[in-house]
Amino acid sequence: MGNESILVSVFPLAFTVVDHFTTLPLPTMGLFYVPKVDEHFVGSLAVIPLQLLGYYVSVAKGLDVDKPRNLAKSVTVE
Secondary structure, eight states: OTTSOEEEEETTEEEEEESSOOOOSSOOSEEEEOOOOOTTTHHHHHHHHHHHHHHHHHHHTTOOTTSOTTHHHHOOOO
16 A cells, blocks of 8 residues: 555545645545555554544434444444
8 A cells, every 4th residue: 555645435525645745636525644654554544534534424414423323233242
């Protein structure tokens, strides 16, 4: 993966994670800046703004972020 840009589509919106400020060839609604680091850590740093994006999209849609649907199918409580 390296330090190149990663395009993520969220419904009709497009968000890009980049390691430097640049002009983008594709029209995007949002731009997340991730500092340039060793290629082994890029994925770990890029996932943080995308998780925040998922959180804010869920809140904007009125979904309960503390009780996601179908959680009982993957997690059992004893």
